[in-house]
Amino acid sequence: MSYPQMVMYDEEFKQINAVIEKLLREANAKVIFLVDKNGQLISGVGETERFDTTSLASLTAGNIAATGGLAKLIGEKEFSILFHEGEKDNLHISIVGGRVILVVLFDSRSSLGLVRLRVKKASEELTVIFDRLMKKAEEKEKSSDTEFPFAEITDDDIDNLFS
Amino acid sequence: MSFINYASREINCKIVYYGPGLCGKTTNLQFVYQKTAPEAKGKMISLATETERTLFFDFLPLALGEIRGFKTRFHLYTVPGQVFYDASRKLILKGVDGVVFVADSQEERMDANIESLENLRFNLQEQGYDLDKIPYVVQYNKRDLPNIVTLEELRRELNPTNVPEFEACATTGEGVFETLKSVAKLILIDLKKGR
Numbered sequence: 187m188s189y190p191q192m193v194m195y196d197e198e199f200k201q202i203n204a205v206i207e208k209l210l211r212e213a214n215a216k217v218i219f220l221v222d223k224n225g226q227l228i229s230g231v232g233e234t235e236r237f238d239t240t241s242l243a244s245l246t247a248g249n250i251a252a253t254g255g256l257a258k259l260i261g262e263k264e265f266s267i268l269f270h271e272g273e274k275d276n277l278h279i280s281i282v283g284g285r286v287i288l289v290v291l292f293d294s295r296s297s298l299g300l301v302r303l304r305v306k307k308a309s310e311e312l313t314v315i316f317d318r319l320m321k322k323a324e325e326k327e328k329s330s331d332t333e334f335p336f337a338e339i340t341d342d343d344i345d346n347l348f349s
Numbered sequence: 350m351s352f353i354n355y356a357s358r359e360i361n362c363k364i365v366y367y368g369p370g371l372c373g374k375t376t377n378l379q380f381v382y383q384k385t386a387p388e389a390k391g392k393m394i395s396l397a398t399e400t401e402r403t404l405f406f407d408f409l410p411l412a413l414g415e416i417r418g419f420k421t422r423f424h425l426y427t428v429p430g431q432v433f434y435d436a437s438r439k440l441i442l443k444g445v446d447g448v449v450f451v452a453d454s455q456e457e458r459m460d461a462n463i464e465s466l467e468n469l470r471f472n473l474q475e476q477g478y479d480l481d482k483i484p485y486v487v488q489y490n491k492r493d494l495p496n497i498v499t500l501e502e503l504r505r506e507l508n509p510t511n512v513p514e515f516e517a518c519a520t521t522g523e524g525v526f527e528t529l530k531s532v533a534k535l536i537l538i539d540l541k542k543g544r
Contacts, residue, residue, distance in 0.1 A: 192352040199356030224444025225408075225424065226352040226361045240391045240410045244424065248396075248405060251440035336360075336541045339416060344537050347413045347421060348530050 192222055193323040198315055199229065205311045206288075207231050213304040214296035216275070219289040220282075220312075221246050228286065242289070246279060250287050269298065280305055283313035285320075351446050351540060359420045362536050363444055364529075367469045368451035369461035370402070370430035373490040376519035377451060378409045378425055381529060384522065385411060403429040406441050416537070423533055430465065439472050447484035447536040448473075449528055451519075452507050454489050454497040462507055484535030486513040488528045493518040 206218045210232050217232035219239065225247035230239050249268065257265045270277040278290040278301045288309065290301050352361045366374040375395065382393045391410035398404050407427040412420060428438040450469060452462045470480045487508045491497065500516070508514050513531045517524025 194354040196356045244408045339541050343416050
């Protein structure tokens, strides 16, 4: 397979949430999401219950994929930052560590400059955590750790899903 | 690739519906959406033109239930079928876990089916996937129409590798859930084998 399996463990999940919660405070943001490039929501903090997070994640990934396609057409590797300005709310979208998408939703209580500054710092911290996470997942895969929940899945388990 | 979250005990998988323009990919998703209990589905998103042709993708998240204490979610995507949207199709295949090829059974669409299937194989290869190795099923749609190709011929042209195949009429929903179940099952079996 061309892509490593995306896996999240408790320890890293807590560390990641701590970083984005800090970013939420320091950037005066309303909501922050982390999304896998494939469109899967990894985590979200802030007023998440006000938004359809699953759809946001999927559209963000589509957006990043589309602008990535545009970038390649003009000879760029990718556009690492996107900014969408609305009447009240704005979206700052950036790629972290080449793999994960960081989405910051903010209004007039913050500013693009502040968000950019804080995102830059948080991105560095997140990159370190995600690098570690990838290594850990690879090692676990090699050592064929049996905590993988689907190792002993039966046909009945699968059929029950659709009953 | 599927995303396994041990922290929130969730597994997310991505299914892509592929096929020529107007073969019924979006209709498949619409039927699934209509027939799924509200608590098991999210919002269906369609990025379409004013004439309801898919422009970028349709998206439907489904939460089917738990397996071994893990919430199992499937994200259903369709690609735009029209030939000139190839760049968009490639993007949507990123990170795919399973593919449904929706074929249009009408005689005059056979060439479009074959072209789209070749395009699928090629675009997957570009992303590093092999159609013969990933979870994959074929749906022969529009079986209710008068001018359709026989099952044998469809099979010969579109399913030489003999993957699970289903006759369907997406507008009435016939075969829609059978197709979805089949590909979901293949994905879960694949996940199990993966470790």
